[in-house]
Amino acid sequence: MKHATSLTVRPYECDSYGHVNHAVYVNYLEHARMQFLHAAGFDYKGLIAAGFFTVIARLDISYRSPAYAGDALEIETESTETRRIGGTFHQVIRRGETVVAEADVHWCVVNGEGRPARPPEKFDLRKRLP
Amino acid sequence: MKHATSLTVRPYECDSYGHVNHAVYVNYLEHARMQFLHAAGFDYKGLIAAGFFTVIARLDISYRSPAYAGDALEIETESTETRRIGGTFHQVIRRGETVVAEADVHWCVVNGEGRPARPPEKFDLRKRLP
Amino acid sequence: MKHATSLTVRPYECDSYGHVNHAVYVNYLEHARMQFLHAAGFDYKGLIAAGFFTVIARLDISYRSPAYAGDALEIETESTETRRIGGTFHQVIRRGETVVAEADVHWCVVNGEGRPARPPEKFDLRKRLP
Amino acid sequence: MKHATSLTVRPYECDSYGHVNHAVYVNYLEHARMQFLHAAGFDYKGLIAAGFFTVIARLDISYRSPAYAGDALEIETESTETRRIGGTFHQVIRRGETVVAEADVHWCVVNGEGRPARPPEKFDLRKRLP
Numbered sequence: 001m002k003h004a005t006s007l008t009v010r011p012y013e014c015d016s017y018g019h020v021n022h023a024v025y026v027n028y029l030e031h032a033r034m035q036f037l038h039a040a041g042f043d044y045k046g047l048i049a050a051g052f053f054t055v056i057a058r059l060d061i062s063y064r065s066p067a068y069a070g071d072a073l074e075i076e077t078e079s080t081e082t083r084r085i086g087g088t089f090h091q092v093i094r095r096g097e098t099v100v101a102e103a104d105v106h107w108c109v110v111n112g113e114g115r116p117a118r119p120p121e122k123f124d125l126r127k128r129l130p
Numbered sequence: 131m132k133h134a135t136s137l138t139v140r141p142y143e144c145d146s147y148g149h150v151n152h153a154v155y156v157n158y159l160e161h162a163r164m165q166f167l168h169a170a171g172f173d174y175k176g177l178i179a180a181g182f183f184t185v186i187a188r189l190d191i192s193y194r195s196p197a198y199a200g201d202a203l204e205i206e207t208e209s210t211e212t213r214r215i216g217g218t219f220h221q222v223i224r225r226g227e228t229v230v231a232e233a234d235v236h237w238c239v240v241n242g243e244g245r246p247a248r249p250p251e252k253f254d255l256r257k258r259l260p
Numbered sequence: 261m262k263h264a265t266s267l268t269v270r271p272y273e274c275d276s277y278g279h280v281n282h283a284v285y286v287n288y289l290e291h292a293r294m295q296f297l298h299a300a301g302f303d304y305k306g307l308i309a310a311g312f313f314t315v316i317a318r319l320d321i322s323y324r325s326p327a328y329a330g331d332a333l334e335i336e337t338e339s340t341e342t343r344r345i346g347g348t349f350h351q352v353i354r355r356g357e358t359v360v361a362e363a364d365v366h367w368c369v370v371n372g373e374g375r376p377a378r379p380p381e382k383f384d385l386r387k388r389l390p
Numbered sequence: 391m392k393h394a395t396s397l398t399v400r401p402y403e404c405d406s407y408g409h410v411n412h413a414v415y416v417n418y419l420e421h422a423r424m425q426f427l428h429a430a431g432f433d434y435k436g437l438i439a440a441g442f443f444t445v446i447a448r449l450d451i452s453y454r455s456p457a458y459a460g461d462a463l464e465i466e467t468e469s470t471e472t473r474r475i476g477g478t479f480h481q482v483i484r485r486g487e488t489v490v491a492e493a494d495v496h497w498c499v500v501n502g503e504g505r506p507a508r509p510p511e512k513f514d515l516r517k518r519l520p
Contacts, residue, residue, distance in 0.1 A: 010291045016141070016148040016199070022446045023142060023420070026413035031270045034329075056412045060450040066504060069146070069294075114456060140421045152316045153286035160283070161400045164459075186282045190320040196374060199424075244326060276401070276408040276459070283402060329406070 001129050003077045005035040011069040019066040025101050026059065029091050032075035033105070036089075040128040051112050052119045057086070061103035071095050084124045085109050085116055131259050133166040133207045141199045149196040155231050156189065159221050162205035163235070166219075170258040181242050182249045187216070191233035201225050214254045215239050215246055261389050263337045265295040271329040279326040285361050286319065289351050292335035293365070296349075300388040311372050312379045317346070321363035331355050344384045345369050345376055391520050393467045395425040401459045409456040415491050416449065419481050422465035423495070426479075430518040441502050442509045447476070451493035461485050474514045475499050475506055 007028065015021040037044055047053065067073060074094050081088040086108030093100040111117035121127075137158065145151040167174055177183065197203060204224050211218040216238030223230040241247035251257075267288065275281040297304055307313065327333060334354050341348040346368030353360040371377035381387075397418065405411040427434055437443065457463060464484050471478040476498030483490040501507035511517075 010287065011294055012145060012151055012153060012287045012290055014146045016144045016146060017443060018146040021142055022449065023413050023416035026416055027270065027272045030272055030413070034271055053407060055456075056453055058450070058452045059412065060448070062448045063446055066445075140417070141424055142417045142420055147313060152319065153283050153290070156283035156286055157400065157402045160402055164401055183277060185326075186323055188320070188322045189282070190318070192318045193316055196315075272405060272411055272413060274406045276404045276406060278406040281402055 001040065001078070003032075003036040003039050004074055005032045005077070006072060006074045007031070009067055009069050009071045009073065014069050017066075018068060020068070020071075022063060025061065025063070025093060025103075028073070028075060028093060029059075029061075029103055029105060032077045032091060033089055036077040036079075037125075040125070042125060042128050043123070047109075047119060047123050050120060050123070052109050052117060052123070054107050055110050055114070056105060057108050058106040059103060060105075061101055063101050064099045065095075067093075067095055067100050073100060079125065079129060080104070082126045082129060084121075084126065085118050087125065131170065131208070133162075133169050134204055135162045135165040135207070136202060136204045137161070139197055139199050139201045139203065144199050147196075148198060150198070150201075152193060155191065155193070155223060155233075158203070158205060158223060159189075159191075159233055159235060162207045162221060163219055166207040166209075167255075170255070172255060172258050173253070177239075177249060177253050180250060180253070182239050182247060182253070184237050185240050185244070186235060187238050188236040189233060190235075191231055193231050194229045195225075197223075197225055197230050203230060209255065209259060210234070212256050212259060214251075214256065215248050217255065261300065261338070263292075263296040263299050264334055265292045265337070266332060266334045267291070269327055269329050269331045269333065274329050277326075278328060280328070280331075282323060285321065285323070285353060285363075288333070288335060288353060289319075289321075289363055289365060292337045292351060293349055296337040296339075297385075300385070302385060302388050303383070307369075307379060307383050310380060310383070312369050312377060312383070314367050315370050315374070316365060316367050318366040319363060321361055323361050324359045325355075327353075327355055327360050333360060339385065339389060340364070342386045342389060344381075344386065345378050347385065391430065391468070393422075393426040393429050394464055395422045395467070396462060396464045397421070399457055399459050399461045399463065404459050407456075408458060410458070410461075412453060415451065415453070415483060415493075418463070418465060418483060419449075419451075419493055419495060422467045422481060423479055426467040426469075427515075430515070432515060432518050433513070437499075437509060437513050440510060440513070442499050442507060442513070444476075444497050445500050445504070446495060447498055448496040449493060450495075451491055453491050454489045455485075457483075457485055457490050463490060469515065469519060470494070472516050472519060474511075474516065475508050477515065
Protein backbone atom coordinates (compact mmCIF):
# COMPACT_ATOMS: atom_id res chain seq x y z
CA MET A 1 0.00 0.00 0.00
CA LYS A 2 1.53 3.26 -1.17
CA HIS A 3 -0.56 6.18 -0.04
CA ALA A 4 -0.35 9.64 -1.57
CA THR A 5 -1.58 12.93 -0.20
CA SER A 6 -1.08 16.39 -1.62
CA LEU A 7 -0.80 19.88 -0.19
CA THR A 8 0.10 23.37 -1.30
CA VAL A 9 2.94 25.23 0.42
CA ARG A 10 1.59 28.16 2.46
CA PRO A 11 3.53 31.44 2.61
CA TYR A 12 4.16 31.34 6.38
CA GLU A 13 5.90 27.98 5.99
CA CYS A 14 8.80 29.65 4.13
CA ASP A 15 11.84 31.13 5.83
CA SER A 16 14.04 34.10 5.02
CA TYR A 17 15.50 32.37 1.94
CA GLY A 18 11.98 32.03 0.54
CA HIS A 19 12.28 28.23 0.91
CA VAL A 20 10.10 25.94 2.95
CA ASN A 21 11.90 25.78 6.29
CA HIS A 22 13.48 22.37 6.84
CA ALA A 23 11.51 21.76 10.05
CA VAL A 24 8.21 22.29 8.22
CA TYR A 25 8.75 19.11 6.17
CA VAL A 26 8.69 17.18 9.45
CA ASN A 27 5.18 18.58 9.98
CA TYR A 28 4.19 17.65 6.42
CA LEU A 29 5.37 14.08 7.00
CA GLU A 30 3.29 13.78 10.19
CA HIS A 31 0.24 15.07 8.35
CA ALA A 32 0.78 12.51 5.57
CA ARG A 33 1.18 9.63 8.04
CA MET A 34 -2.10 10.59 9.69
CA GLN A 35 -3.77 10.57 6.27
CA PHE A 36 -2.22 7.16 5.61
CA LEU A 37 -3.62 5.76 8.87
CA HIS A 38 -7.01 7.25 8.15
CA ALA A 39 -7.06 5.74 4.65
CA ALA A 40 -6.07 2.36 6.11
CA GLY A 41 -9.01 2.50 8.52
CA PHE A 42 -6.75 2.60 11.57
CA ASP A 43 -8.69 3.84 14.61
CA TYR A 44 -6.21 6.34 16.02
CA LYS A 45 -8.71 7.99 18.36
CA GLY A 46 -9.61 4.52 19.66
CA LEU A 47 -5.93 3.83 20.35
CA ILE A 48 -5.75 6.98 22.46
CA ALA A 49 -9.04 6.18 24.21
CA ALA A 50 -7.52 2.77 25.08
CA GLY A 51 -4.65 4.51 26.89
CA PHE A 52 -1.95 4.25 24.25
CA PHE A 53 -0.38 6.62 21.77
CA THR A 54 2.42 6.60 19.27
CA VAL A 55 5.74 8.39 19.41
CA ILE A 56 8.46 8.98 16.87
CA ALA A 57 11.67 7.26 17.94
CA ARG A 58 13.88 8.37 15.04
CA LEU A 59 13.57 10.43 11.90
CA ASP A 60 16.19 10.40 9.14
CA ILE A 61 15.37 12.94 6.44
CA SER A 62 17.35 13.92 3.34
CA TYR A 63 16.63 17.22 1.65
CA ARG A 64 17.04 17.01 -2.14
CA SER A 65 15.56 20.18 -3.62
CA PRO A 66 13.95 23.33 -2.21
CA ALA A 67 10.21 24.09 -2.36
CA TYR A 68 8.53 27.50 -2.43
CA ALA A 69 5.24 29.16 -1.44
CA GLY A 70 2.43 28.02 -3.72
CA ASP A 71 4.19 24.79 -4.79
CA ALA A 72 1.91 21.77 -5.09
CA LEU A 73 3.60 18.88 -3.30
CA GLU A 74 2.72 15.21 -3.22
CA ILE A 75 3.73 13.02 -0.30
CA GLU A 76 3.97 9.28 -0.75
CA THR A 77 3.88 7.17 2.40
CA GLU A 78 4.66 3.48 2.69
CA SER A 79 5.13 1.24 5.72
CA THR A 80 8.42 -0.56 5.08
CA GLU A 81 8.44 -2.35 8.41
CA THR A 82 5.28 -3.08 10.37
CA ARG A 83 5.15 -4.70 13.80
CA ARG A 84 2.52 -4.66 16.50
CA ILE A 85 4.42 -2.24 18.68
CA GLY A 86 5.96 -0.08 16.01
CA GLY A 87 7.55 0.10 12.60
CA THR A 88 9.08 2.28 9.93
CA PHE A 89 7.52 4.50 7.31
CA HIS A 90 9.32 5.55 4.16
CA GLN A 91 8.03 8.87 2.86
CA VAL A 92 8.88 10.82 -0.28
CA ILE A 93 7.88 14.42 -0.93
CA ARG A 94 7.76 15.37 -4.61
CA ARG A 95 6.94 18.39 -6.73
CA GLY A 96 6.06 16.84 -10.07
CA GLU A 97 8.96 14.53 -10.92
CA THR A 98 11.39 16.28 -8.57
CA VAL A 99 12.13 14.71 -5.21
CA VAL A 100 12.07 17.47 -2.60
CA ALA A 101 12.82 15.30 0.44
CA GLU A 102 12.64 11.71 1.59
CA ALA A 103 12.63 10.19 5.03
CA ASP A 104 12.55 7.06 7.14
CA VAL A 105 10.44 7.51 10.23
CA HIS A 106 10.61 4.99 13.08
CA TRP A 107 7.65 4.95 15.43
CA CYS A 108 6.45 2.91 18.37
CA VAL A 109 3.39 2.51 20.56
CA VAL A 110 3.71 3.63 24.17
CA ASN A 111 1.42 3.50 27.17
CA GLY A 112 0.28 6.35 29.39
CA GLU A 113 3.67 6.39 31.14
CA GLY A 114 5.42 6.76 27.80
CA ARG A 115 6.91 3.23 27.85
CA PRO A 116 6.85 0.96 24.76
CA ALA A 117 3.78 -1.24 25.05
CA ARG A 118 1.74 -3.79 23.07
CA PRO A 119 -1.64 -2.34 22.14
CA PRO A 120 -4.79 -4.54 21.85
CA GLU A 121 -4.87 -6.69 18.73
CA LYS A 122 -7.38 -4.50 16.91
CA PHE A 123 -4.73 -1.77 16.82
CA ASP A 124 -2.25 -3.99 15.00
CA LEU A 125 -1.40 -1.99 11.89
CA ARG A 126 -0.38 -5.20 10.05
CA LYS A 127 -4.07 -6.14 9.79
CA ARG A 128 -4.80 -2.91 7.99
CA LEU A 129 -2.23 -3.29 5.23
CA PRO A 130 -2.65 -5.47 2.13
CA MET B 131 2.50 45.18 38.36
CA LYS B 132 4.29 45.56 35.03
CA HIS B 133 6.17 42.42 34.19
CA ALA B 134 8.98 42.26 31.63
CA THR B 135 10.46 39.24 29.90
CA SER B 136 13.05 39.15 27.16
CA LEU B 137 13.82 36.84 24.28
CA THR B 138 16.01 36.73 21.20
CA VAL B 139 14.43 36.25 17.77
CA ARG B 140 15.32 32.83 16.33
CA PRO B 141 16.02 32.43 12.61
CA TYR B 142 13.12 30.03 11.94
CA GLU B 143 10.67 32.64 13.27
CA CYS B 144 11.36 34.89 10.27
CA ASP B 145 9.50 34.69 6.98
CA SER B 146 10.56 35.27 3.40
CA TYR B 147 10.95 39.03 3.95
CA GLY B 148 13.48 38.29 6.69
CA HIS B 149 11.02 39.73 9.24
CA VAL B 150 9.51 37.98 12.22
CA ASN B 151 6.25 36.57 10.83
CA HIS B 152 3.24 38.40 12.24
CA ALA B 153 1.74 35.23 13.72
CA VAL B 154 4.93 34.57 15.70
CA TYR B 155 4.30 37.65 17.86
CA VAL B 156 1.10 35.99 19.03
CA ASN B 157 3.26 33.14 20.31
CA TYR B 158 5.65 35.59 21.97
CA LEU B 159 2.74 37.24 23.76
CA GLU B 160 1.47 33.91 25.08
CA HIS B 161 4.96 33.08 26.34
CA ALA B 162 5.16 36.45 28.13
CA ARG B 163 1.74 36.03 29.75
CA MET B 164 2.79 32.64 31.11
CA GLN B 165 5.94 34.25 32.55
CA PHE B 166 3.75 36.96 34.07
CA LEU B 167 1.49 34.38 35.75
CA HIS B 168 4.50 32.46 36.99
CA ALA B 169 6.06 35.63 38.44
CA ALA B 170 2.74 36.46 40.14
CA GLY B 171 2.69 33.03 41.79
CA PHE B 172 -0.44 31.96 39.93
CA ASP B 173 -0.82 28.17 40.04
CA TYR B 174 -1.68 27.47 36.41
CA LYS B 175 -1.08 23.71 36.68
CA GLY B 176 -3.37 23.69 39.71
CA LEU B 177 -6.07 25.44 37.69
CA ILE B 178 -5.89 22.71 35.07
CA ALA B 179 -5.84 19.97 37.71
CA ALA B 180 -9.04 21.54 39.12
CA GLY B 181 -10.75 21.06 35.75
CA PHE B 182 -10.48 24.59 34.38
CA PHE B 183 -8.35 26.28 31.81
CA THR B 184 -8.08 29.66 30.15
CA VAL B 185 -8.88 30.63 26.59
CA ILE B 186 -8.22 33.74 24.57
CA ALA B 187 -11.49 35.39 23.58
CA ARG B 188 -10.07 38.26 21.54
CA LEU B 189 -6.68 39.58 20.51
CA ASP B 190 -6.17 43.03 19.02
CA ILE B 191 -2.56 43.55 17.94
CA SER B 192 -0.94 46.50 16.17
CA TYR B 193 2.35 46.03 14.37
CA ARG B 194 4.57 49.11 14.59
CA SER B 195 8.03 48.12 13.39
CA PRO B 196 9.62 44.92 12.01
CA ALA B 197 12.01 42.70 13.97
CA TYR B 198 14.74 40.45 12.60
CA ALA B 199 16.65 37.26 13.49
CA GLY B 200 18.97 37.89 16.42
CA ASP B 201 17.06 40.93 17.72
CA ALA B 202 16.77 41.14 21.49
CA LEU B 203 13.15 41.92 22.33
CA GLU B 204 11.55 42.87 25.61
CA ILE B 205 7.89 42.15 26.29
CA GLU B 206 6.05 44.15 28.93
CA THR B 207 2.83 42.64 30.27
CA GLU B 208 0.26 44.34 32.44
CA SER B 209 -3.25 43.26 33.50
CA THR B 210 -5.46 46.25 32.68
CA GLU B 211 -8.68 44.54 33.69
CA THR B 212 -8.80 41.68 36.16
CA ARG B 213 -11.92 39.75 37.14
CA ARG B 214 -12.39 36.33 38.63
CA ILE B 215 -13.49 34.75 35.37
CA GLY B 216 -11.30 36.68 32.99
CA GLY B 217 -9.71 39.97 32.09
CA THR B 218 -7.50 41.88 29.70
CA PHE B 219 -3.75 42.08 29.34
CA HIS B 220 -1.97 44.94 27.64
CA GLN B 221 1.34 43.85 26.19
CA VAL B 222 4.08 45.83 24.46
CA ILE B 223 6.98 44.30 22.53
CA ARG B 224 10.03 46.56 22.25
CA ARG B 225 13.51 46.44 20.75
CA GLY B 226 15.35 49.05 22.80
CA GLU B 227 13.21 52.21 22.62
CA THR B 228 11.35 51.07 19.50
CA VAL B 229 7.86 49.64 19.86
CA VAL B 230 7.63 46.57 17.63
CA ALA B 231 4.05 45.62 18.46
CA GLU B 232 1.41 46.12 21.13
CA ALA B 233 -1.72 44.21 21.93
CA ASP B 234 -4.78 43.89 24.11
CA VAL B 235 -5.56 40.29 24.91
CA HIS B 236 -8.91 39.32 26.40
CA TRP B 237 -9.04 35.99 28.21
CA CYS B 238 -11.51 33.99 30.25
CA VAL B 239 -11.65 30.89 32.40
CA VAL B 240 -13.63 27.94 31.04
CA ASN B 241 -14.57 24.55 32.41
CA GLY B 242 -13.92 21.15 30.87
CA GLU B 243 -16.80 21.68 28.41
CA GLY B 244 -15.23 24.93 27.27
CA ARG B 245 -17.92 27.14 28.85
CA PRO B 246 -17.06 30.29 30.84
CA ALA B 247 -16.90 29.32 34.51
CA ARG B 248 -15.91 30.71 37.91
CA PRO B 249 -12.79 28.97 39.21
CA PRO B 250 -12.21 28.38 42.95
CA GLU B 251 -11.22 31.48 44.87
CA LYS B 252 -7.55 30.58 45.11
CA PHE B 253 -7.36 30.96 41.33
CA ASP B 254 -8.60 34.54 41.47
CA LEU B 255 -5.86 36.50 39.72
CA ARG B 256 -6.89 39.71 41.55
CA LYS B 257 -5.38 38.27 44.75
CA ARG B 258 -2.04 37.91 43.01
CA LEU B 259 -1.71 41.47 41.83
CA PRO B 260 -0.64 44.44 43.97
CA MET C 261 -16.54 39.60 -3.84
CA LYS C 262 -16.62 37.08 -1.00
CA HIS C 263 -13.96 34.46 -1.43
CA ALA C 264 -13.98 31.08 0.32
CA THR C 265 -11.15 28.65 0.82
CA SER C 266 -11.13 25.45 2.84
CA LEU C 267 -8.53 23.51 4.77
CA THR C 268 -8.31 20.62 7.18
CA VAL C 269 -6.74 21.09 10.61
CA ARG C 270 -3.44 19.22 10.86
CA PRO C 271 -2.46 17.49 14.11
CA TYR C 272 0.67 19.57 14.73
CA GLU C 273 -1.45 22.72 14.68
CA CYS C 274 -3.12 21.71 17.95
CA ASP C 275 -1.77 22.56 21.38
CA SER C 276 -1.83 20.73 24.68
CA TYR C 277 -5.60 21.22 25.09
CA GLY C 278 -6.11 19.42 21.77
CA HIS C 279 -7.38 22.71 20.27
CA VAL C 280 -5.98 24.58 17.33
CA ASN C 281 -3.53 27.01 18.95
CA HIS C 282 -4.80 30.57 18.76
CA ALA C 283 -1.73 31.77 16.83
CA VAL C 284 -2.34 29.16 14.12
CA TYR C 285 -5.55 30.93 13.06
CA VAL C 286 -3.42 33.94 12.18
CA ASN C 287 -1.54 31.70 9.76
CA TYR C 288 -4.80 30.35 8.34
CA LEU C 289 -6.02 33.90 7.72
CA GLU C 290 -2.82 34.81 5.85
CA HIS C 291 -3.19 31.70 3.71
CA ALA C 292 -6.79 32.63 2.89
CA ARG C 293 -5.86 36.22 1.96
CA MET C 294 -3.23 34.93 -0.43
CA GLN C 295 -5.84 32.66 -2.01
CA PHE C 296 -8.17 35.66 -2.27
CA LEU C 297 -5.51 37.75 -4.05
CA HIS C 298 -4.72 34.88 -6.37
CA ALA C 299 -8.41 34.40 -7.23
CA ALA C 300 -8.73 38.14 -7.91
CA GLY C 301 -5.81 37.96 -10.37
CA PHE C 302 -3.64 40.23 -8.24
CA ASP C 303 0.03 39.90 -9.28
CA TYR C 304 1.68 39.60 -5.87
CA LYS C 305 5.02 38.40 -7.24
CA GLY C 306 4.98 41.37 -9.61
CA LEU C 307 4.42 43.71 -6.67
CA ILE C 308 7.51 42.30 -4.96
CA ALA C 309 9.54 42.43 -8.19
CA ALA C 310 8.57 46.13 -8.43
CA GLY C 311 10.16 46.76 -5.03
CA PHE C 312 7.06 46.81 -2.84
CA PHE C 313 5.46 44.43 -0.44
CA THR C 314 2.54 44.37 1.98
CA VAL C 315 2.58 44.35 5.75
CA ILE C 316 -0.10 43.80 8.35
CA ALA C 317 -0.63 46.94 10.41
CA ARG C 318 -3.26 45.60 12.78
CA LEU C 319 -5.15 42.38 13.40
CA ASP C 320 -8.23 42.16 15.61
CA ILE C 321 -9.40 38.57 16.00
CA SER C 322 -12.22 37.14 18.11
CA TYR C 323 -12.23 33.46 18.98
CA ARG C 324 -15.76 32.02 19.11
CA SER C 325 -15.43 28.23 19.25
CA PRO C 326 -12.50 25.77 19.34
CA ALA C 327 -11.41 23.59 16.41
CA TYR C 328 -9.70 20.20 16.52
CA ALA C 329 -7.37 18.05 14.44
CA GLY C 330 -9.16 16.75 11.34
CA ASP C 331 -11.82 19.48 11.34
CA ALA C 332 -12.74 20.81 7.91
CA LEU C 333 -12.75 24.60 8.11
CA GLU C 334 -13.93 27.17 5.60
CA ILE C 335 -12.48 30.67 5.57
CA GLU C 336 -14.45 33.49 4.01
CA THR C 337 -12.50 36.60 3.02
CA GLU C 338 -13.92 39.95 1.97
CA SER C 339 -12.23 43.31 1.44
CA THR C 340 -14.32 45.75 3.47
CA GLU C 341 -12.11 48.74 2.76
CA THR C 342 -9.90 48.96 -0.31
CA ARG C 343 -7.51 51.81 -1.08
CA ARG C 344 -4.47 51.99 -3.31
CA ILE C 345 -2.03 51.87 -0.43
CA GLY C 346 -3.89 49.51 1.86
CA GLY C 347 -7.20 48.42 3.26
CA THR C 348 -9.06 46.06 5.54
CA PHE C 349 -10.11 42.47 5.14
CA HIS C 350 -12.90 40.87 7.13
CA GLN C 351 -12.41 37.15 7.50
CA VAL C 352 -14.60 34.48 9.08
CA ILE C 353 -13.50 30.94 9.86
CA ARG C 354 -16.32 28.42 10.09
CA ARG C 355 -16.80 24.72 10.72
CA GLY C 356 -20.13 24.02 9.09
CA GLU C 357 -22.53 26.60 10.55
CA THR C 358 -20.35 27.31 13.59
CA VAL C 359 -18.19 30.43 13.61
CA VAL C 360 -14.76 29.45 14.94
CA ALA C 361 -13.13 32.88 14.66
CA GLU C 362 -13.51 36.17 12.86
CA ALA C 363 -11.07 38.97 12.25
CA ASP C 364 -10.46 42.38 10.77
CA VAL C 365 -7.02 42.63 9.21
CA HIS C 366 -5.57 46.01 8.26
CA TRP C 367 -2.79 45.97 5.70
CA CYS C 368 -0.71 48.47 3.76
CA VAL C 369 1.80 48.58 0.95
CA VAL C 370 5.37 49.52 1.86
CA ASN C 371 8.51 50.12 -0.14
CA GLY C 372 11.91 48.46 0.25
CA GLU C 373 12.64 50.60 3.32
CA GLY C 374 9.40 49.45 4.92
CA ARG C 375 7.68 52.85 4.60
CA PRO C 376 4.06 53.16 3.41
CA ALA C 377 4.17 53.80 -0.34
CA ARG C 378 1.88 54.05 -3.36
CA PRO C 379 2.47 51.13 -5.70
CA PRO C 380 2.11 51.46 -9.52
CA GLU C 381 -1.50 51.66 -10.71
CA LYS C 382 -1.60 48.09 -11.96
CA PHE C 383 -1.24 46.96 -8.33
CA ASP C 384 -4.33 48.84 -7.26
CA LEU C 385 -6.50 46.16 -5.66
CA ARG C 386 -9.67 48.22 -6.32
CA LYS C 387 -9.36 47.38 -10.03
CA ARG C 388 -9.50 43.69 -9.22
CA LEU C 389 -12.71 43.74 -7.22
CA PRO C 390 -16.23 43.85 -8.66
CA MET D 391 34.90 23.03 20.70
CA LYS D 392 31.67 21.90 22.35
CA HIS D 393 29.21 24.72 22.52
CA ALA D 394 26.21 24.78 24.83
CA THR D 395 23.10 26.93 24.67
CA SER D 396 20.01 26.75 26.83
CA LEU D 397 16.35 27.53 26.36
CA THR D 398 13.05 27.04 28.12
CA VAL D 399 10.21 25.19 26.40
CA ARG D 400 7.36 27.56 25.56
CA PRO D 401 3.73 26.41 25.88
CA TYR D 402 2.88 26.79 22.18
CA GLU D 403 5.70 24.39 21.28
CA CYS D 404 3.79 21.49 22.86
CA ASP D 405 1.25 19.37 21.03
CA SER D 406 -1.93 17.65 22.13
CA TYR D 407 -0.02 15.11 24.25
CA GLY D 408 1.49 18.01 26.21
CA HIS D 409 4.92 17.08 24.78
CA VAL D 410 7.21 19.24 22.72
CA ASN D 411 6.20 18.40 19.15
CA HIS D 412 8.90 16.39 17.39
CA ALA D 413 9.31 18.99 14.63
CA VAL D 414 10.02 21.71 17.19
CA TYR D 415 13.31 20.05 18.14
CA VAL D 416 14.47 20.61 14.58
CA ASN D 417 13.91 24.33 15.17
CA TYR D 418 15.79 24.15 18.49
CA LEU D 419 18.75 22.50 16.74
CA GLU D 420 18.88 25.24 14.11
CA HIS D 421 18.81 27.89 16.82
CA ALA D 422 21.70 26.16 18.65
CA ARG D 423 23.81 25.88 15.45
CA MET D 424 23.37 29.60 14.84
CA GLN D 425 24.51 30.27 18.42
CA PHE D 426 27.50 27.97 17.80
CA LEU D 427 28.49 29.87 14.64
CA HIS D 428 28.08 33.17 16.43
CA ALA D 429 30.26 32.00 19.35
CA ALA D 430 32.91 30.80 16.86
CA GLY D 431 33.01 34.27 15.27
CA PHE D 432 31.69 32.96 11.93
CA ASP D 433 30.36 35.85 9.82
CA TYR D 434 27.08 34.36 8.63
CA LYS D 435 25.66 37.67 7.40
CA GLY D 436 28.90 38.20 5.44
CA LEU D 437 28.47 34.77 3.84
CA ILE D 438 25.00 35.77 2.65
CA ALA D 439 26.21 39.18 1.48
CA ALA D 440 28.87 37.33 -0.57
CA GLY D 441 26.12 35.43 -2.41
CA PHE D 442 26.24 32.12 -0.55
CA PHE D 443 24.15 30.45 2.05
CA THR D 444 23.96 27.12 3.83
CA VAL D 445 21.41 24.37 3.48
CA ILE D 446 20.71 21.23 5.46
CA ALA D 447 21.29 18.15 3.31
CA ARG D 448 20.30 15.53 5.87
CA LEU D 449 19.10 15.37 9.43
CA ASP D 450 19.05 12.16 11.47
CA ILE D 451 17.43 12.69 14.86
CA SER D 452 16.65 10.20 17.62
CA TYR D 453 14.08 11.04 20.24
CA ARG D 454 14.98 9.61 23.67
CA SER D 455 12.67 11.22 26.21
CA PRO D 456 9.79 13.73 26.06
CA ALA D 457 10.03 17.36 27.18
CA TYR D 458 7.25 19.59 28.52
CA ALA D 459 6.30 23.27 28.73
CA GLY D 460 8.58 25.09 31.15
CA ASP D 461 11.42 22.54 30.94
CA ALA D 462 14.90 24.04 30.88
CA LEU D 463 16.84 22.35 28.07
CA GLU D 464 20.51 22.52 27.21
CA ILE D 465 21.71 21.90 23.66
CA GLU D 466 25.29 20.83 23.06
CA THR D 467 26.64 21.35 19.54
CA GLU D 468 29.89 20.00 18.13
CA SER D 469 31.23 19.94 14.58
CA THR D 470 32.23 16.32 14.02
CA GLU D 471 33.22 16.83 10.38
CA THR D 472 34.29 20.20 9.02
CA ARG D 473 35.13 20.92 5.39
CA ARG D 474 35.17 24.14 3.41
CA ILE D 475 31.95 23.39 1.59
CA GLY D 476 30.08 21.64 4.38
CA GLY D 477 30.23 19.27 7.28
CA THR D 478 28.36 17.54 10.06
CA PHE D 479 27.21 18.72 13.45
CA HIS D 480 26.43 16.39 16.31
CA GLN D 481 23.88 17.89 18.68
CA VAL D 482 22.49 16.61 21.98
CA ILE D 483 19.47 18.08 23.76
CA ARG D 484 19.38 17.40 27.50
CA ARG D 485 17.18 18.20 30.48
CA GLY D 486 19.58 17.84 33.38
CA GLU D 487 21.21 14.42 32.96
CA THR D 488 18.44 13.09 30.71
CA VAL D 489 19.04 12.99 26.95
CA VAL D 490 15.89 14.27 25.26
CA ALA D 491 17.12 13.95 21.66
CA GLU D 492 20.31 13.74 19.68
CA ALA D 493 21.02 14.37 16.02
CA ASP D 494 23.56 14.42 13.23
CA VAL D 495 23.01 17.31 10.89
CA HIS D 496 24.74 17.44 7.50
CA TRP D 497 25.03 20.85 5.90
CA CYS D 498 26.64 22.38 2.84
CA VAL D 499 27.32 25.77 1.33
CA VAL D 500 25.41 26.67 -1.84
CA ASN D 501 25.51 29.60 -4.22
CA GLY D 502 22.62 31.82 -5.30
CA GLU D 503 21.35 29.09 -7.65
CA GLY D 504 21.27 26.62 -4.78
CA ARG D 505 24.21 24.55 -6.07
CA PRO D 506 27.01 23.35 -3.77
CA ALA D 507 29.83 25.89 -3.98
CA ARG D 508 33.16 26.78 -2.36
CA PRO D 509 32.83 30.01 -0.39
CA PRO D 510 35.76 32.48 -0.04
CA GLU D 511 38.48 31.32 2.33
CA LYS D 512 37.43 33.61 5.15
CA PHE D 513 34.20 31.62 5.39
CA ASP D 514 36.06 28.38 6.00
CA LEU D 515 34.62 27.12 9.27
CA ARG D 516 37.78 25.05 9.94
CA LYS D 517 39.65 28.28 10.70
CA ARG D 518 37.15 29.11 13.42
CA LEU D 519 37.46 25.88 15.36
CA PRO D 520 40.28 25.01 17.80
